Amino acid sequence: AQSVTQPDIHITVSEGASLELRCNYSYGATPYLFWYVQSPGQGLQLLLKYFSGDTLVQGIKGFEAEFKRSQSSFNLRKPSVHWSDAAEYFCAVGFYNQGGKLIFGQGTELSVKP
Amino acid sequence: NAGVTQTPKFRILKIGQSMTLQCAQDMNHNYMYWYRQDPGMGLKLIYYSVGAGITDKGEVPNGYNVSRSTTEDFPLRLELAAPSQTSVYFCASRPPGNDGEKLFFGSGTQLSVL
Numbered sequence: 727a728q729s730v731t732q733p734d735i736h737i738t739v740s741e742g743a744s745l746e747l748r749c750n751y752s753y754g755a756t757p758y759l760f761w762y763v764q765s766p767g768q769g770l771q772l773l774l775k776y777f778s779g780d781t782l783v784q785g786i787k788g789f790e791a792e793f794k795r796s797q798s799s800f801n802l803r804k805p806s807v808h809w810s811d812a813a814e815y816f817c818a819v820g821f822y823n824q825g826g827k828l829i830f831g832q833g834t835e836l837s838v839k840p
Numbered sequence: 841n842a843g844v845t846q847t848p849k850f851r852i853l854k855i856g857q858s859m860t861l862q863c864a865q866d867m868n869h870n871y872m873y874w875y876r877q878d879p880g881m882g883l884k885l886i887y888y889s890v891g892a893g894i895t896d897k898g899e900v901p902n903g904y905n906v907s908r909s910t911t912e913d914f915p916l917r918l919e920l921a922a923p924s925q926t927s928v929y930f931c932a933s934r935p936p937g938n939d940g941e942k943l944f945f946g947s948g949t950q951l952s953v954l
Contacts, residue, residue, distance in 0.1 A: 769945030830882040
């Protein structure tokens with residue numbers, strides 16, 4: 727069955743520290759891969775996405791993610807976290823010719839310490 | 841453009857009551873989706889539509905119905921509300937194109953069934 731796993735439910739980092747959020751998927755082929763961010767009381771906003779080509783993709787707000795086919799992973803990174811990055815982050819996968827449906831991971835809540 | 845508009849923002853229902861969650865988009869998007877978000881569970885797809893007159897079930901359709909009579913509107917109907925339907929509901933849409941296009945989300949409807 728298709729699935730997306732975000733192993734970390736909650737992460738706390740200090741402002742200015744680096745960040746890596748993990749995402750693993752289970753699927754027989756390479757899916758479309760996304761990271762969304764959700765601020766409290768808001769809908770989801772796309773950070774970045776991967777379809778094909780360069781496995782390191784850049785997104786908004788200084789985020790990047792790397793697709794590793796051998797590990798079925800698509801981890802999100804940021805070199806220096808800002809207090810405004812505190813939010814919930816969702817990894818999602820989509821599949822060709824399935825109506826654009828996305829399967830979401832459970833989410834990782836990020837807290838930022840001053 | 842208003843984007844994706846959901847109404848109401850909050851609602852409390854009694855067990856057995858019915859209601860319709862409204863979703864409208866003004867971007868002429870073919871594809872529309874309803875997700876529910878439960879704490880620690882990520883987003884689960886309830887129903888989706890690839891165009892007017894076409895709907896299909898997602899991961900968790902039981903207890904819900906949808907219709908898509910126009911491109912703009914995609915209402916979600918709860919016929920006999922149950923406590924298990926307490927959740928935050930998000931409507932989303934995406935433009936035509938490949939299945940890797942990003943989703944545009946509404947700001948959500950918080951529903952409590954008591």
